[in-house]
Amino acid sequence: xxxxxxxxxxxxxxxxxxxxxxxxxxxxxxxxxxxxxxxxxxxxxxxxxxxxxxxxxxxxxxxxxxxxxxxxxxxxxxxxxxxxxxxxxxxxxxxxxxxxxxxxxxxxxxxxxxxxxxxxxxxxxxxxxxxxxxxxxxxxxxxxxxxxxxxxxxxxxxxxxxxxxxxxxxxxxxxxxxxxxxxxxxxxxxxxxxxxxxxxxxxxxxxxxxxxxxxxxxxxxxxxxxxxxxxxxxxxxxxxxxxxxxxxxxxxxxxxxxxxxxxxxxxxxxxxxxxxxxxxxxxxxxxxxxxxxxxxxx
Amino acid sequence: xxxxxxxxxxxxxxxxxxxxxxxxxxxxxxxxxxxxxxxxxxxxxxxxxxxxxxxxxxxxxxxxxxxxxxxxxxxxxxxxxxxxxxxxxxxxxxxxxxxxxxxxxxxxxxxxxxxxxxxxxxxxxxxxxxxxxxxxxxxxxxxxxxxxxxxxxxxxxxxxxxxxxxxxxxxxxxxxxxxxxxxxxxxxxxxxxxxxxxxxxxxxxxxxxxxxxxxxxxxxxxxxxxxxxxxxxxxxxxxxxxxxxxxxxxxxxxxxxxxxxxxxxxxxxxxxx
Numbered sequence: 001x002x003x004x005x006x007x008x009x010x011x012x013x014x015x016x017x018x019x020x021x022x023x024x025x026x027x028x029x030x031x032x033x034x035x036x037x038x039x040x041x042x043x044x045x046x047x048x049x050x051x052x053x054x055x056x057x058x059x060x061x062x063x064x065x066x067x068x069x070x071x072x073x074x075x076x077x078x079x080x081x082x083x084x085x086x087x088x089x090x091x092x093x094x095x096x097x098x099x100x101x102x103x104x105x106x107x108x109x110x111x112x113x114x115x116x117x118x119x120x121x122x123x124x125x126x127x128x129x130x131x132x133x134x135x136x137x138x139x140x141x142x143x144x145x146x147x148x149x150x151x152x153x154x155x156x157x158x159x160x161x162x163x164x165x166x167x168x169x170x171x172x173x174x175x176x177x178x179x180x181x182x183x184x185x186x187x188x189x190x191x192x193x194x195x196x197x198x199x200x201x202x203x204x205x206x207x208x209x210x211x212x213x214x215x216x217x218x219x220x221x222x223x224x225x226x227x228x229x230x231x232x233x234x235x236x237x238x239x240x241x242x243x244x245x246x247x248x249x250x251x252x253x254x255x256x257x258x259x260x261x262x263x264x265x266x267x268x269x270x271x272x273x274x275x276x277x278x279x280x281x282x283x284x285x286x287x288x289x290x291x292x293x294x295x296x297x298x
Numbered sequence: 299x300x301x302x303x304x305x306x307x308x309x310x311x312x313x314x315x316x317x318x319x320x321x322x323x324x325x326x327x328x329x330x331x332x333x334x335x336x337x338x339x340x341x342x343x344x345x346x347x348x349x350x351x352x353x354x355x356x357x358x359x360x361x362x363x364x365x366x367x368x369x370x371x372x373x374x375x376x377x378x379x380x381x382x383x384x385x386x387x388x389x390x391x392x393x394x395x396x397x398x399x400x401x402x403x404x405x406x407x408x409x410x411x412x413x414x415x416x417x418x419x420x421x422x423x424x425x426x427x428x429x430x431x432x433x434x435x436x437x438x439x440x441x442x443x444x445x446x447x448x449x450x451x452x453x454x455x456x457x458x459x460x461x462x463x464x465x466x467x468x469x470x471x472x473x474x475x476x477x478x479x480x481x482x483x484x485x486x487x488x489x490x491x492x493x494x495x496x497x498x499x500x501x502x503x504x505x506x507x508x509x510x511x512x513x514x515x516x517x518x519x520x521x522x523x524x525x526x527x528x529x530x531x532x533x534x535x536x537x538x539x540x541x542x543x544x545x546x547x548x549x550x551x552x553x554x555x556x557x558x559x560x561x562x563x564x565x566x567x568x569x570x571x
Binding site: 058059060061062064065068087088090091218219222223225 | 301302303305402405406422424425427536537540541542543
């Protein structure tokens with residue numbers, strides 16, 4: 001009897017697992033938003049680790065398998081994953097997640113990207129021709145992405161459409177409330193300048209009224225040269241810059257060296273939930289980023 | 299498993315035989331790191347193409363990379379003197395570091411972002427496309443035929459240099475030919491499989507063969523078997539435990555080498571008794 005019950009139970013579990021939506025997200029921020037919307041109605045796999053550089057991700061066999069079985073794929077759509085996603089998709093050959101299908105969410109769709117290169121004849125190495133792809137750290141943009149995700153889930157899984165829509169409404173409410181609080185925390189630092197290792201924060205800066213416009217990298221992806229760092233130190237001193245933002249996969253020692261000669265603080269930031277401690281969701285990540293930056297600027 | 303691992307397995311069956319054969323030459327010549335130096339030369343060429351805004355997939359880029367490989371071949375054949383004070387391995391090492399550093403300098407002047415370039419230089423065997431496999435198979439077959447036709451000269455130059463000189467062979471010219479073809483093969487394989495994997499395919503099967511056999515034919519046969527087992531088993535492990543495929547194959551090779559060495563030692567002891 002017990003055995004039969006067990007078999008039935010596992011059968012049921014298998015069936016209900018079958019019924020769940022298979023979702024793949026390229027990056028952990030999209031993954032976190034998808035969890036908010038999908039709850040227990042989805043099974044999600046996030047390809048990049050939160051501490052991994054989103055420009056470079058090592059492919060493993062399970063990536064191809066899950067892309068092949070995916071009902072929904074959420075990617076940035078702004079060439080951030082250009083180096084590694086296209087070959088994975090080519091191998092997965094899954095028509096359900098092709099661009100234009102309801103099963104494909106390209107987060108950048110409908111979002112006005114910043115820093116689009118004015119040079120139309122795109123130089124061969126210039127990979128971010130569509131504009132800066134690090135846009136999800138702006139909570140208002142995150143709302144738009146979440147809505148896009150909810151629409152996709154609803155289209156692919158109509159019986160649960162109301163559930164997804166409710167979750168989106170909840171998320172929207174949370175973000176709206178939080179925006180007041182975050183705005184108040186950043187209010188005293190309006191117009192202040194902040195340095196960063198890599199140009200990943202224009203959307204965050206724009207949202208909270210600060211300027212993150214001095215970069216340790218002379219060009220995105222190019223390691224800092226001595227003369228460039230000398231310039232950076234000069235700029236930081238003249239603009240009284242008090243904080244340098246680094247991400248987990250950047251060379252923190254370079255930031256520390258610059259910080260020593262400018263009396264600035266190195267602030268550990270992450271674009272992705274889980275990239276720094278105690279940031280298990282999108283909202284807690286932005287909470288953490290805002291409070292860290294406010295602390296450093298005090 | 300098949301639908302994901304099919305083309306990687308095909309690649310690991312159809313392509314490495316030539317690398318194993320070239321590996322026997324390379325180990326015999328004692329120039330283990332030449333593959334990495336050659337690959338770095340080719341990537342320097344690609345970096346130059348990036349700087350000149352040439353499309354990375356174009357034939358011009360391929361031509362520039364090939365030209366740099368030929369420069370490498372010229373350097374290595376010119377420095378492989380009969381009796382030189384400077385070991386060839388030193389020249390190879392220097393070529394590698396200078397080419398690598400020059401690539402950094404070139405990229406620092408290039409347009410932003412180098413994901414595409416890095417991706418282009420170092421491939422992932424998991425993600426090979428059928429077209430990539432067939433293109434390389436055709437190239438390797440052509441190089442293989444060439445090597446087979448001139449096998450006497452190539453083998454003499456690698457395995458018995460004094461004999462080659464005594465026969466009046468133009469050793470430097472054959473060296474150049476060897477390095478040029480070698481560069482072509484290595485560079486094209488690196489783009490689908492990465493540096494680690496190329497290095498292992500060249501060296502490990504050859505060393506296993508040398509460990510167990512004396513005649514070149516037998517060494518080659520053992521090397522091919524090892525390459526086949528290591529490649530396919532590594533891919534299977536990579537699938538089972540969801541590991542990065544290239545690294546899984548390399549570690550499988552490491553384990554195979556230990557097994558083969560152990561077997562060789564036992565056999566040697568038994569032979570003495």
